[in-house]
Amino acid sequence: MDIHALPIEERIRWLFQRAAQHAAEFCGSESVLARQRYLAEHPTALAALKCMDGRLNLSVATRTPIGLIQPFRNLGGRFDLGWPHLGEVLSDWVLSQVGAGRRVLLLLNYHHSRGCAQRGCAGFGFDLAAARAHMQALRAQVEQVFGRAHDSVYPLVCGFETDEDAICLDAPDGRSIDLAALTPTEAAELPQRLMALYPDMPERVRADLMPLLLGNLAHVAAVRAAGRAPEVEHREWTLCVGRGFDVLHMPNHALIVGPYSPQLDQPIETAAGIIAANMRAGRIPEDGFLLLASVPYETVGPERERATLKACFLRDFALEVIAARHPTLASRVHVRTAVMDWRRRRLELLPA
């Protein structure tokens, strides 16, 4: 069934069904135990700073249990640790992990397409070199904040090639390991290669990075065997603002604007522009698009109440930006506001 061709109300229903399925899967005993077992064997805490592009599903591409890689997403994969909200959210997360005795591996992730530059990252004007350079600059910021010896926090710049979902590891000196290009013999030497590329990486972190890389090698082999066709065009019809959208982790349905940039109007305007262009080109129906605002909370009471206020603020802010800069699109908006019970990954719709 082509979801993109359905009337907007049906697409919205489908999206919330998917979100509910994801939450149910996340809370299932098998998933909970798989995460616990994985964490016991691989205690390094994992996070990824990456683009909002739905093709970047690191959990699937590394065969890691869902919910273990903490995502920080923003339109175009641009981040600056000087942004007050991003700096705080990331820092809180890192300190809570380190406080629990875990090292932290931060994946600073750019993306591109080998087959066609235009399937790369629109946020960087499809310029792979610019995206790589941005992530190396972010790496330097992480070092400034969390230390240059990398004993507790290791920033790792890595690329995601979306045609085959292959990971490429970049060292600051310009060398790299492209997992898509490894022969079986080279793959067997990965631990030694990692040591040579990142001599300063703590042994624990290296040991916990290895399963992700082996998982990616297996995933890439499966993608090749399946002869998967790459997604060729933008067909997004949902604009998400806020955090906690990994339940909507699927290619080509949603554009996710994290609440991080102090100039929040810009990524919202860009995302709305992409959806408007999708409608104009007939790639999605013109009957409407979804604006979904959501903010996660961990505890009930004041934290949930504040998440509610934040979600309403983000919704109203996005509506204003869209009305001012894409008035035609604004007349087609369908709005949903939610908070997310983060421990259960469950979206809770707020009354309209």
Ligand SMILES: [Zn+2]
């Ligand atoms: Zn991108």
